[in-house]
Amino acid sequence: MASSAISDSINTASHPERQYLDLMRRIWESGSERVDRTGVGTRSIAGAMLRYDLADGAMPLLTTKRVYWKTATREMLWFLTGETNIRPLVLQGVKIWNEWPHARYVKETGEQITLEDFVQRIADDEAFAQRWGDLGPVYGKQWVDWPTYRYRKDGLYEKGEGINQVAQVVESLRTNPGSRRHIIEGWNVAELDRMALPPCHKTYQFHVSGDRINCLLYQRSCDVALGLPFNLWSAALLTRMMAQQTGFEPGELVWMGGDVHLYLNHEHLITEQLSREPSGAPTLEITRTPETIFDYRIEDFVVHDYAPQPPIKAPVAV
Structure with a gap:
């Protein structure tokens, strides 16, 4: 009995999720308090x-609260299409980008429409969605259609063919x-002011070591309570997709954050989550190998052995 208790304690202490919880605790206990863009603090x-x-098959999927991995996966697949309008996400029930176009609509029109009613209009009215559902040239646009410009003889510039960074990286991993x-870079300085939100997870670098492919993600700004659980899953998912497409085994995900923060109005979430112990070892199975990295479907991904503790809701700061 005592031996089993000691073993369980050791397993919990060394659980991969512990580093996330330790980071959360360190920020909450010793981070500098600041006024931020959102005004929340x-x-x-x-x-x-x-x-x-x-x-x-290991994945950084948190067990101390439920993480909706299918939502994060749908978002990643949306990024890979180069789409910038929320309507395809809305039609799949994905809500994570809704607040930004809703806030813009209310600000520009003065109509005090609820978020729920706004999202319903996006779903029901394609023309309305075309006008108000676009986020500007965010993530996916930069990933698969980075804009280029050509200098003309008359001294003017014209738009050239966009650069598909994702396809280029797949090819370079295969050949070199x-x-x-x-x-893969998302921080296009020339277009930041047109984006609903400049990219937080901005730079992905892949590294081959033997037969394994590693991913290093630099994230300039990170909401540890709400954003980071999704970011970790998505980066690991992209790494596994890259590995499958290039013939390597998945290696290590190395996540690096710049401004790493917790919102002051997330205290209840932080307190509750830090009181919980991680457990289990969820894994991801990709059930088929599509022709290209752009051809995956949500049905291709199956998670095994995921038994998380209940979700903890908290508001998104916009």
Whole structure:
């Protein structure tokens, strides 16, 4: 009995999720309190790193609260289409981008429409969605259609063919795995002011070590309570998709944050989550190998052995 209790304690202490919880605790207890863009206020630290081994199907899927991994997966698949309008997400029941276009609509029109009614109009009215559902050239647009411009003889510039960074990285991993240029970049300085939200998870770099592919993600701004659980899942998912498409085994996910923070109005979430113990080892199975990285469907992904504790709701700061 005592031996079993000691073993359980050791397993809990070494659980991969522990590093996330330790980061949350450190920020909440010692982060500097700051006024932020949203006006909500945060506690923040400068710089953090988390590392997760993705061998044998392992995924950084939190167990101390339910993480809706299918929602995060649908978002990743949406990124890979290059789409910037929320309507395809809305039609799948994905709500994570709704607040930004809703806030813009209310500000520009003065109509005090509820978020729920606004989202319903996006779903029901394609023309309305075309006008009000677009987020600007966010993530996916930069990933698969980074804009280029050509200088003309008359001294003017014209738009050239967009760059598909994702396709280029897949090809470079296949043909030149030792390259140090396997990078997907979202921070297009020239277009930041047109984006509903400048990219937080901005730079992905892939690294091949033997037969394993690793991913290093730099995130300039990170909401640890609500955003990071999704970001970790999505980066690991993209790594597994890259590995499958290029013939490598999944290696390690290395996450690095710049401004790493917790919102002051998330205290109830933080307190509750830190009182819980991680358990289990969820894994991801990809059930088929599509022709390209752009051809995955939500049905291709199956999670095994995921028994999380209940979700903890908290407001999104816009």
